Amino acid sequence: MARITRRKLLALSGGGVVAARTGGIAAILALRQAPAYAQGTTIHWLRWNDFVPASDEVLRKQIAPECEKALGVKLNIEMINGNDIQARTTSAIQSGTGPDVICVLNNWAQLYPESVFDVSDVAEEIGKAQDGFYEESRVVANDGKKWIAVPWCVLGAQLAYRKSWFAEIGYDAPKFPQTWEEYREAGKKLKAKERPFGQAVSHSFGDPPTYAYPYLWSWGGKEVEADGKTVVLNSKETVDSVNFAVGFWKDAYDDGGLAWDDSSNNRAFLAGTISSTLNGASIYIEAKRKPEVYLTETGTPLFKDILHAPLPKGAAGQFGYHLPMSNMLMKYVKDPKPGKEFLRWITSKPVYQPWFDSQQGYSVGATTIWEKDKLWDKDPVMLPFRTAARAGRFPGYAGPADRHAAEVLSKYIIVDMTAKAIQGMPEQDAVKWAQGEVASVHAA
Template sequence: MAGILATGRAPVFAQGTTVHWLRWNDFVPASDQLLRKELLPAAEKALGIKINLETVNGNDLQPRITSAIQSGSGPDIIMLFNNHPQIYSESVIDLSDIAGRVSEAEDGYYDLCKSNSADGQKWISLPWTIVGAMIAYRKSWFDEIGSSTFPDTWEKYREVGKKLKAQGRPIGQTLGHTFGDAPTFSYPYMWSWGGTEVERDGKTVNINKKEVIESVKFMTAFWKEAHDEGGLAWDDTNNNRAFLSQTICATLNGASIYIESLRNPDKYITEKGAQLKTDIQHSPLPKGPAGQFAMHTYFSHVIPNYSKNQDGAKALLKWVHTKANYEPWFVSQKGFATPPTHEWEKHKLWEEDKVMAPFKIAGLLGQTPGYPLPSSGKKAAEVLTKYIITDMYAKAIQGAPAEDSVKWAEVELKKVYS
């Protein structure tokens, strides 16, 4: 690649090669604009190929790859979330060569990248980024009810949330079938109470125990007392809109809410006439009886083995992951996306806005579905895509006894892990 860029000569591909790249509609619109207007035209010139960039709602990506693999045709590069690549490991090409180059050049990948993107023998997807999940909250509203720092335990968060909801300022959270905010809340919450979907042997399902039942009972009361109860039906955009319209006091999210308030400072004004951006802070999830945990939304790309443009697709991934090309995209994210390697922790962007500081090391702190297993394999990916953990809590909130909700999850998990 260095030779190609130095000479300005494009590699030789079949005449008229077009690489179809399918991604989500980025929550930072400036980044999609940068791709379309600057980065991809530069890539086309450098590589001598045509690039067809298609963006869709994030929840539509998994149905698209499933359909494409079943039909044997579709995009050449597809973005996937979390451990979803594990589901398609036999239907995508080996990207170990590119992953190895990026890792060597950038001080190594975070462990969670390998857990989600490697299957034990090869890299089945190429890590793209990690979107840190933190609680965005209204600092002044918390101060008003005597919480000068964000609550560090679930019990404290429940009490603060109860007071704020009484003032018409509830917590906003989704437990719906949406790829980001629901699992990045429900999984760490369960772990913090001592629950896991499977034991360390990778076979034993032991979710039906006192600690998990207690977590469900607590969540059911916590939801009614402190949350916007309509959140069960939300996707990953509803809480953004609710926070920006100032109808909720806090929500687990990436940094997109804060970044939008920066982008349009005069559009979002508090009830006291201040710019909303001055009243947003970020905090990790509270700790529970078993400790404090996090799960972050992970992004990577696969090349399906049906692709007739595999060489062009690999060349594009190599090009976009070259530091000089990746950096403008990373900067356009303003910290919403954390790169997958340690090298970027040293970037000056993290020093420019202290509100974004908690996101700097998101890649170091997150666990992956299937925890405590070291690798988030195909079975854990199936559990995630079926929303079993999220639904365990949602069912209880909707009226099922906690014991029945946990028993349901146990049965569903055994179908996967047996």
Template sequence: MARVTRRQFLNASGTGALAAKTAGMAGILALGKAPAYAQTSSIHWLKWNDFVPAGDQILRQSMLAEAEKALGFKVNMETIGLNDLQPRATAAIQAGSGADIIMIFDNKAQLYADSVADVSAVCEALGSAQGGYYDLAKANTHDGKKWIAVPYCIIGAMVAYRKSWFDEIGVTKFPETWEEFRDAGKKLKVKGRPMGQTLGHTVGDAPAFAYPYLWSWGGREVEEDGKTVKLNTKETIESVKFLTALWKDALDEGGLAWDDSNNNRAFLSGTISATLNGASIYIEALRKPDQYKTDKGAQLKTDILHAPLPKGPAGQFGVHPFQCMMVMKYSKNQQQAMEFLKWFHSAEVYGKWFNVQKGFATGPTKQWENHEMWQEDPVMAPYRVAPRLGRVYGYAGPAGQKAAEVLSKYIIVDMYAKAVQGMPAEEAVKWADGEVRKVYG
């Protein structure tokens, strides 16, 4: 690129360039409309492969074309596996180039607060128009001074379970406590129908189970001040001991190696009786009713119900995976990226995408829990208010950079995984406490 001296710039801007600028502005005013974007004809949007295929299908088949018509530039959408999003974001920031908009999960935008554009204008406009953002959404995407990402959606995490199999063991209501959950699981596993849960390094299901399970016993990584590490406690140790027994008695022990899709396949194939998940299992059964059948030949969709995780000695908690869109600071197309996100999240446009999600993805603003879509299927009802009930990673502290780092390193998940594989509970908790202290300092 040719280097322009300060003198050359001043000479140019003070003579012909200024005249051209003045003439150009006069022409724009005469036309009565804003100029088309001159620097780009497209933006690059990087997001996950939607677990509800219809979500990506409607984007590719119609919505992105509508965006181009409405905004005057093309949106090139690239989709990848959810576990690949964070490595791609890190690599793009290090290289100073890449997608203009990058999806990230949960509170991980906090890790990149210095490398993303300020999207406060977009978020404040949308929040004002749509009843405000849920606390969960703001906690994950606001750094205390500004919005660092645009909330995209919240994926309710509930336990999908086989109603008929639970009925057969005399459990006509989903277990409310961990003790009841273990008792039911023992009976199911004897019948070759264990429950399923991952403790692997996967973005969604593993931490969405491990964190609320920990909190339900009274454990936490830090206190409310976000500084005082408080993981190595009697409560945490008791949670580890109980899960070690639960794993052997009631769960599919192969779950250690699962990613966020393995439990879906296991449930749909009849290998497991229950698993923590978004609604994608049920939605897939709805989508292919003749492919997925029960052992008695009925459509599987008729035998699936949803319930929250059981409660422990300290209460009942949940984590609901959260997605947001970062506009990257290195991008030369920040304004266009923000225009697209504001357009996409307008009620009329977002509603089209929201409808095909069928409740798997709920809106980040409060107006969406009252959408008429929720009246269509009572099996999906537990997901409607999930955004109101979820805690953020890092609870009882804030969802800041340190909490995001602990999450990214899978410290809490690995604490349980180590114990399940044979490490004494006290040693597993001591290890995790030490790793958390390295992060919080």
């Protein structure tokens, strides 16, 4: 941590204003008092309602009071459904007023580069101190020239599955279906036992795209070439993937998934009506939190019958897409300095640590330093999430995760391509429709 004398800091800052060049959050901690410019101010931080409720409690009851003591800033945390964040962001930008900091999902920051402050000084400081950001964290929060948001975390996505039910059909742990064909056959057997797979194929920010994109990539399909301009979605590989998906859905999945949001599969799994679903670790964490509530059909704690595995392999390989989150500092804010110091402070390791601990592995952090945390020694069931973000690809592949990729993702074009086919549109027509939609985005 950088050292700075009180006299030097006051001379540089005119009474306590902390600039990045004087050491950022390190200077605040060294001085042991809040920067003068922030006294009496409020930071309004908009973020999602976490799927791990304990983490929201840590923010409200521990970190918010500490923020006022450390920075002289009253932290007003507003938590809403993740699916509502984009609408709130758009409304705030159009009206020129709203939250000071907005925690966005996926690569949504790429949609608003002109409406946010350059936070390169903060992001570079955090990355340097914490062994660097994951590539997925970097590409969603950096427009190639500057940081337009400060990465916050990456939520690992893995298949949660019922260990005993898979054992009944020949997959004794740690054995698990390795290919889509094997997974489909397993699904047929389980659905015949009224234990189908569950998957949201709908307009919801998390589970639908984190399944649809890696599935497409595993068949060799992609949106664009590496130049980021040539749209190549309408390919044999994509058509093959959709053809397989239609039969796979009928054979193995709960039909209700076409109307599910990101919480629906959690409820279905905890209720014992599905056997496997792509999700973060929230299902397991919730079952473990309430072992007397969530039980198997034999009356034993459900969490003891849950394991995690990556999505299966396809002809082109095995892929994952893990959901990143990052904090934007909005440009309609009159003075960005308090917001920058808040972002420095809350993302610093000592402050971030209790929030990370409360996540229990649901978040892997945005920087690689968190892979080394002792948290991972506590529960072997969570180990598949430890390095999940290293294997992640992001929408826009093989091109950049830029504004075009963000718009395609926000419009759920890749998800809808499969949903339309499942609902009866000829597979080739569904792919042609998606090709046209993606091309329109790139032509705009």
